[in-house]
Amino acid sequence: MEKIKKIIATMLAVVICAFTLCACDGASKRGPLDIKQITYVVHPGDMNTVYMYVFTPDMKLSKYTITPDDNKTYDYLNGELPPEECCKIDEYEMEEPIWTSIKNIFTRVDIMNLKEDMSSVQGADDGSSYYIKIETADGVNETGGFAAGEDDDSDSRRFSEARGILEEAIKQAAG
Numbered sequence: 001m002e003k004i005k006k007i008i009a010t011m012l013a014v015v016i017c018a019f020t021l022c023a024c025d026g027a028s029k030r031g032p033l034d035i036k037q038i039t040y041v042v043h044p045g046d047m048n049t050v051y052m053y054v055f056t057p058d059m060k061l062s063k064y065t066i067t068p069d070d071n072k073t074y075d076y077l078n079g080e081l082p083p084e085e086c087c088k089i090d091e092y093e094m095e096e097p098i099w100t101s102i103k104n105i106f107t108r109v110d111i112m113n114l115k116e117d118m119s120s121v122q123g124a125d126d127g128s129s130y131y132i133k134i135e136t137a138d139g140v141n142e143t144g145g146f147a148a149g150e151d152d153d154s155d156s157r158r159f160s161e162a163r164g165i166l167e168e169a170i171k172q173a174a175g
Helices: 002-029 096-108 154-174
Strands: 035-043 050-056 060-066 087-093 129-136 139-146
Touching: 035 096, 035 154, 050 154, 060 154, 087 154, 096 154, 129 154
Parallel strands: none
Antiparallel strands: 035 050, 035 129, 050 060, 060 087, 129 139
């Protein structure tokens, strides 16, 4: 009987060690996202202007101030823009620490796994809409919606944190 107890205890220890080693190995492979481009679109609720920001790993930030035609919709996240006369473009440089912060926060909030529709369920009347498209070496994810990030749940807080670091990068770059 004592021998069976020792065998069971040894087998349990081996199983626990195997699970621990597998869990550690998977965690060690997760590092900052290999970001190719981030597109951030803001539709302010009370005006006919759209702001689109494109962030690239060469630490460039392009700001598009768009006054679209009321009769046409554009797929901004996929690069569709109105004619030149409706679009003003400003170019900025980002500092390395802010780009690193973007990568780290996007990795931490697991932005690649946020759902596509993050629209608020609270139903504000004239709130803004926010959308983030991230392109990495491993894939693409689009997330956002009306008043996205303004609910009090885990996904909303994660979206809000990602949006917050983008807003901070814009503020620092545009000065």
